[in-house]
Amino acid sequence: MREVAIIGIGDTKFGEMWEAGFREIGIQAGLAAVEDAKLAAEEIDALYVGNMSAGRFIEQEHVAALIADYSGLARDHIPATRIEAAGASGGLALRQGYLAVASGMHDIVVVGGAEKMTDVGDVVATEIQASAADQQWEVTFGATFPALHAMIARRHMHQYGTTREQIAQVSVKNHKHGSLNPKAQFQREIDLNTVLKAAPVADPLGMFDCAPFSDGAAAVVLCSMDKARRYTDTPIRIRASAQASDTLALHARSDICTFEATRVAARKAFKQAGLEPKDIQVAEVHDNFTISEILAIEDLGFFPKGEGGKATVEGQTAMGGKVAVNTSGGLKARGDPIGATGVAQVVEIVHQLRGQAGKRQVSGARFGLAQNVGGTGATVVVTILEAA
Amino acid sequence: MEVGIVSYGAYVPRYRITPQEIGRVWGSDGEMMSKGLQIFSKSVPQSDEDVITISVEAARAMMRRCDVDPMDIGAVYVGSESHPYAVKPSGTIVAEAIGCSTEITMADLEFACKAGTAGMQICMGLVGSGMVKYGVAIGADTSQGAPGDPLEYSASAGGAAYLIGSRDIIAAINHTASFTTDTPDFWRREGQDYPSHGGRFTGEPAYFKHVTAGGKLILKNMGTKPDQYKYAVFHQPNGKFPQRVAKMLGFTDQQIEVGLLTPQIGNTYSGAVPLGLAAVLDVADPGDRIFVVAYGSGAGADGFDISVTENMARYDRSKAPLVRQLVEDKRFLDYATYAKFRGKIRIQEANS
Amino acid sequence: MATARFWRENPSRYNLSASKCGVCGKVFFPPRGVCSTCHRKSIGKMQGLRLSGEGEIYSYSVVHEAPSQYEMLKPYVVAMVRMDEGVMLTSQVIDVDPPEVKIGMRVHTTLRRVGEDGPAGVIYYGYKFAPIK
Numbered sequence: 079m080r081e082v083a084i085i086g087i088g089d090t091k092f093g094e095m096w097e098a099g100f101r102e103i104g105i106q107a108g109l110a111a112v113e114d115a116k117l118a119a120e121e122i123d124a125l126y127v128g129n130m131s132a133g134r135f136i137e138q139e140h141v142a143a144l145i146a147d148y149s150g151l152a153r154d155h156i157p158a159t160r161i162e163a164a165g166a167s168g169g170l171a172l173r174q175g176y177l178a179v180a181s182g183m184h185d186i187v188v189v190g191g192a193e194k195m196t197d198v199g200d201v202v203a204t205e206i207q208a209s210a211a212d213q214q215w216e217v218t219f220g221a222t223f224p225a226l227h228a229m230i231a232r233r234h235m236h237q238y239g240t241t242r243e244q245i246a247q248v249s250v251k252n253h254k255h256g257s258l259n260p261k262a263q264f265q266r267e268i269d270l271n272t273v274l275k276a277a278p279v280a281d282p283l284g285m286f287d288c289a290p291f292s293d294g295a296a297a298v299v300l301c302s303m304d305k306a307r308r309y310t311d312t313p314i315r316i317r318a319s320a321q322a323s324d325t326l327a328l329h330a331r332s333d334i335c336t337f338e339a340t341r342v343a344a345r346k347a348f349k350q351a352g353l354e355p356k357d358i359q360v361a362e363v364h365d366n367f368t369i370s371e372i373l374a375i376e377d378l379g380f381f382p383k384g385e386g387g388k389a390t391v392e393g394q395t396a397m398g399g400k401v402a403v404n405t406s407g408g409l410k411a412r413g414d415p416i417g418a419t420g421v422a423q424v425v426e427i428v429h430q431l432r433g434q435a436g437k438r439q440v441s442g443a444r445f446g447l448a449q450n451v452g453g454t455g456a457t458v459v460v461t462i463l464e465a466a
Numbered sequence: 467m468e469v470g471i472v473s474y475g476a477y478v479p480r481y482r483i484t485p486q487e488i489g490r491v492w493g494s495d496g497e498m499m500s501k502g503l504q505i506f507s508k509s510v511p512q513s514d515e516d517v518i519t520i521s522v523e524a525a526r527a528m529m530r531r532c533d534v535d536p537m538d539i540g541a542v543y544v545g546s547e548s549h550p551y552a553v554k555p556s557g558t559i560v561a562e563a564i565g566c567s568t569e570i571t572m573a574d575l576e577f578a579c580k581a582g583t584a585g586m587q588i589c590m591g592l593v594g595s596g597m598v599k600y601g602v603a604i605g606a607d608t609s610q611g612a613p614g615d616p617l618e619y620s621a622s623a624g625g626a627a628y629l630i631g632s633r634d635i636i637a638a639i640n641h642t643a644s645f646t647t648d649t650p651d652f653w654r655r656e657g658q659d660y661p662s663h664g665g666r667f668t669g670e671p672a673y674f675k676h677v678t679a680g681g682k683l684i685l686k687n688m689g690t691k692p693d694q695y696k697y698a699v700f701h702q703p704n705g706k707f708p709q710r711v712a713k714m715l716g717f718t719d720q721q722i723e724v725g726l727l728t729p730q731i732g733n734t735y736s737g738a739v740p741l742g743l744a745a746v747l748d749v750a751d752p753g754d755r756i757f758v759v760a761y762g763s764g765a766g767a768d769g770f771d772i773s774v775t776e777n778m779a780r781y782d783r784s785k786a787p788l789v790r791q792l793v794e795d796k797r798f799l800d801y802a803t804y805a806k807f808r809g810k811i812r813i814q815e816a817n818s
Numbered sequence: 819m820a821t822a823r824f825w826r827e828n829p830s831r832y833n834l835s836a837s838k839c840g841v842c843g844k845v846f847f848p849p850r851g852v853c854s855t856c857h858r859k860s861i862g863k864m865q866g867l868r869l870s871g872e873g874e875i876y877s878y879s880v881v882h883e884a885p886s887q888y889e890m891l892k893p894y895v896v897a898m899v900r901m902d903e904g905v906m907l908t909s910q911v912i913d914v915d916p917p918e919v920k921i922g923m924r925v926h927t928t929l930r931r932v933g934e935d936g937p938a939g940v941i942y943y944g945y946k947f948a949p950i951k
Contacts, residue, residue: 201886208885214827215848219909219932219944220881220888221896228879229898236877236921280896281880281916329898329906334877480913512912513890514930518943522929550941559943563832563929795951806890 079180081303083313083466086115087425092294092413093263100136100194105149107295107418108190115299115309119150122299123184125158128171128191129417134206136197145190164210165366167191168296168420169450169459175300176319176461185302191422192295193415203291207416210453212327224288226328226454227367228280234335234369235282237384242282244387246273248368249286249410251396256407258437263292263413273368287368292413296422303466312432317353317445318462320346328454335384337455340377344449347460348379351445355379358401358462359443360430362423364451365408371395374449375403378460397440405430405438420450424461431465469594470635470775471628472534475527476744477520477606478624478731478792481510483804485619491801492614499619504705508622508732510799511608513807517546517625518556520606520737522563524627527786528602529564534629536565540598542572543588545581546625546736547654547661548608549574560604571598578652579701580762581605582626582736587642587768589630600631607735612660613810620704622732624792626740636778637747637756641688641771645679652763663763672765673707674714680767681715681759688771692716696754699725699742701761703733717757724749730793736762743772745789750774820935824942831944834869834927836905845869845903871927872950873901880916887933895919899947913948924950 088110090103098106104127112122127142138144146158161171168191175189195203208217211226221229234240250270256262268286276284299309306313322342328334348354355378363374372386380401381389389395395403406412406426409419427446429435435443443465450459484507489496500506511520521544529536544557555574571592575581582605589601606625611617630639651672654661664672677700685691692698698721700708705728712722725742727734734741739760746756751774758770787795805811829835830848837849840863841856847869853860878897881888888894895911897919911919912930925947932944 204883205885214823216908217885218942219896219946220884220891220894221908222881222883222885224883225879225881225896228881229877229896232879232921233877278880278882278893280882281893283879327908329876329908334898512930514912514932514946516931516941518941519929519931522943526929559832562828563943565833809890 080182082176082179082300082316083303083306084298084316084424084428084463085301085306085309085313086111086117086299087297087428088114089261089296089422089425090294091261092292092415094196095293098293100132100138100192101144101148103194103293103295104145104190104192107192107297108145108149108188111188111297111299117186117299117309120154121186122151122156122188124156124178124187125151126171126175126187126189127158127160128167128420129160129193130162130164130167131206131209131416132194136194163457164452165364165416166420166450166452166457166459167417168422169448169461170321170420170457172298172421172424172461173319173321173459176316179300179302185305187300188297189300189421190295190297191418191420193417194293195291195415196293200291216327216329222280224283224367225280227369228283229328230334230373230454231282231369234372237335240372240384240387242274243270244391245368245372246270246287247390248365248371249273251390252365252404252408252410255397255405255438256411259407259412262407262411263290264407264411283367283369289366289409289414292415294413294415294418294422296418296425298421298424298428313466314428314431315464315466316461317464318347318351320350321459324456326453326456335373337373337377337451337458339455339458340374340449340451340460343458343460344378347462351462353445353462358445358447360402360405360427360440361447361449362406362426363403363449365404365410366414368410370451371403371408378447378449397438402440405435405440420459423448423450424463427463431463467594467632468635468638469590469630469632470638472600472631472635473528473532473629474626474744474747475524475531475786476626476741476789476792477523477527478741479509479511479515480795480797481512481799481807482507482796483510483799483801487801488619503619504729505620505732506729508620509624509734510804510807511623513809515608515623516550517544517548517606517608518550518559520608520623520625521556521560521604521627524606524625525560525564525602525604528627528629530785531782532629534600537567539566539600539602540570541589541592541601542566542570543575543585543602544604544606545575545577545585546605546607547576547578547581552656577766578762578764579735579738580760580766580768582740583760583768586628586630590639590642593630593632600629603628603630605736605740607737609735610660610808615660617661617663620728620733622734624731624734624741625737626744628740634777635775636781637772637774639770639772641684642769643680643683643687644766644768645676645683646766647676649765651765668763672763673703673761674711676765676767677701677711677759677761678714680769684757684759684769684771690771694755695721695757697725697746697750698722698757699739699746700759702726702728702738702742705729727789727793741789748783748788748790750778752776752778821940824940832929834871834945836867836869836903837864838867839863840865845905847905847907869901869903869905873899873925875919875921875923875925876900876906877921878911878919897947899925910946911948912946926950
């Protein structure tokens with residue numbers, strides 16, 4: 079297996095994009111990434127597209143072919159593949175692209191993630207989002223996707239003494255980071271009170287504990303490391319790529335305060351990279367709900383189990399802390415177009431490792447990590463990147 | 467062959483609303499309605515309850531109290547005027563939910579408030595003829611009265627289930643007889659949300675005529691007098707009618723007291739007599755004799771002469787809630803919440 | 819028309835039909851054909867059983883933003899319940915005021931309406947939890 083580098087990145091702003099449809103959003107990010115890599119279309123060997131549910135959001139399946147077509151790549155008849163793992167669709171698409179290049183099958187691939195969530199109303203969007211969980215044995219009985227995470231939060235509070243304020247602080251921090259990101263859906267700082275007093279969604283989580291519905295796309299260009307410097311002075315090495323699965327239903331786990339799939343994927347990734355959590359300066363984790371970030375920073379090994387809340391209020395995951403988590407604003411402030419998120423996380427890490435993150439720049443960022451989650455942790459992809 | 471009740475179970479939803487609260491909304495004197503009807507509160511089902519869930523609760527309670535194998539049940543009848551489906555029986559879901567085999571005969575019944583007792587009579591015939599070993603008869607309702615109509619003060623929800631058989635019976639049904647005529651006192655047309663009624667026509671030519679005729683038929687056929695019965699259960703559309711009809715037949719207030727539930731839980735329609743009888747069976751002793759007359763508008767009365775057997779001493783009622791416990795487990799609602807539970811507020815299907 | 823998809827799970831939704839591995843004893847709900855611990859060794863050895871319906875609350879939440887079919891019930895309590903047989907189920911908790919719900923509370927299952935395929939469609943019945951009094 080040979081080394082793989084990221085030689086180009088691109089993304090759209092995330093938010094409610096009324097003027098742009100799925101096709102426009104999808105190719106915008108891809109074209110930006112190809113431009114960033116200064117590639118010619120003929121040099122692209124394959125396309126991988128992460129998307130959770132275009133079939134239900136816009137009644138369109140077969141979206142890899144669609145993106146290949148509208149980005150002009152279908153002219154060259156390149157292989158185009160759509161990958162789905164609910165919220166982990168983007169991260170998983172990246173992993174498939176990585177495996178294709180690492181194995182020697184392809185030299186240069188484009189990996190994109192895109193989701194158009196606002197062409198349906200909120201009620202339908204909520205139902206589609208819930209299909210990431212166990213439809214028959216969780217959702218049918220009234221467990222919404224936020225409710226499942228709320229039950230994780232309540233159990234975490236019960237088992238570890240984590241407080242409501244600690245959980246809410248995740249949102250405050252990520253909004254602070256988002257205010258520094260011109261591509262974020264929400265660029266306004268908020269205070270703790272706003273989070274605590276927000277309309278309840280599923281107690282103890284309220285509106286400000288939950289990532290929004292968003293439209294958006296992100297893309298990266300992967301290239302074998304040995305050819306990367308032909309295209310860029312700042313190739314970013316994929317130091318590790320790991321993936322793990324777990325039971326679909328949350329109630330089938332033995333402990334819901336941990337995403338075992340995160341722990342397994344992280345262990346494999348750190349082993350592949352020859353690194354430890356303390357070596358990571360910057361991380362993008364899957365905060366579709368505030369409690370999810372608390373679990374993530376514990377399960378990835380940044381903090382002991384049960385201390386994620388304390389670490390957050392102590393500022394250890396803010397810029398300037400022990401590890402800067404979600405400098406993009408995270409899913410909460412940056413936005414969460416489901417299939418795009420996993421790729422957008424990597425785009426942010428690349429900005430950081432290239433030293434091009436502007437006001438969000440973490441000084442001395444050398445190793446970065448992205449954690450992308452599907453459902454309530456049934457799929458987790460962990461990627462570790464290095465400034466080459 | 468002696469035929470009778472092998473086991474029984476009851477269920478009443480826990481929510482209540484008072485006539486005063488209903489009257490407050492409709493500009494009527496709820497206090498006066500309450501006194502006039504002798505109804506002090508009525509039961510209200512949650513929006514996730516219906517005749518099927520009520521029947522299943524009552525039937526499961528019935529099965530918990532005995533050790534009959536549900537695979538030996540040969541017939542299931544659910545009598546109601548508020549079946550969830552107009553076409554598709556409630557009883558098949560109940561039968562599966564209590565573990566019956568596929569070898570059962572089943573049909574839903576309707577005869578206003580006496581569909582449950584009609585089911586008991588059918589089961590008696592099937593058991594007595596040897597066609598089935600055990601039959602289940604359930605009377606349950608979640609009836610509604612039109613908002614603002616007098617019926618709204620009384621129409622409530624609840625039900626009881628009876629396992630009819632010929633072995634280990636706790637109460638023998640010595641005799642049953644019915645009095646039936648075509649009398650349009652109360653009805654609901656297909657497609658209508660709420661029933662209609664003939665006002666005071668529902669009294670003398672309907673309820674009283676049929677209940678007294680049915681009652682007299684039982685007394686005549688059995689050669690008995692009212693004072694030979696420890697308990698009497700009459701259909702109870704309000705708290706007053708059963709008191710009056712009891713006197714007309716020669717029964718006392720003490721005899722009807724235990725089986726008179728309407729003042730606390732309202733008129734549970736097809737569940738009314740089955741629940742009243744269950745309340746009596748909750749306290750009855752071996753040797754006690756029970757007089758029962760159910761009434762269904764349209765119209766008809768089903769009478770029963772029942773004797774509690776020695777087996778009642780070995781029957782463990784504690785495996786399921788007593789009627790008294792169900793009546794006492796209550797939470798009061800305001801009219802708006804009640805209207806929401808009962809679907810009286812129309813919600814448009816969200817399509818986005 | 820999702821009729822068949824719901825109908826074929828009736829035994830589990832009505833009567834808590836589950837399965838138990840004949841090799842290690844682990845209980846699964848809904849029933850499975852193979853044990854996740856014993857894998858191939860368990861094929862043909864899975865036994866049917868019905869859960870008793872009793873368990874205790876492992877975690878819960880009060881849902882305020884509800885999907886369309888539960889508009890009428892909100893706010894409602896949803897919980898994960900560890901059944902006495904060891905397996906965990908997720909459903910609503912009824913006949914209780916939200917502040918009364920606690921982790922560790924003993925509950926039992928009861929049959930309620932869990933949904934319908936529109937006002938003209940089939941009604942789905944299934945288990946919800948109620949406190950054991």
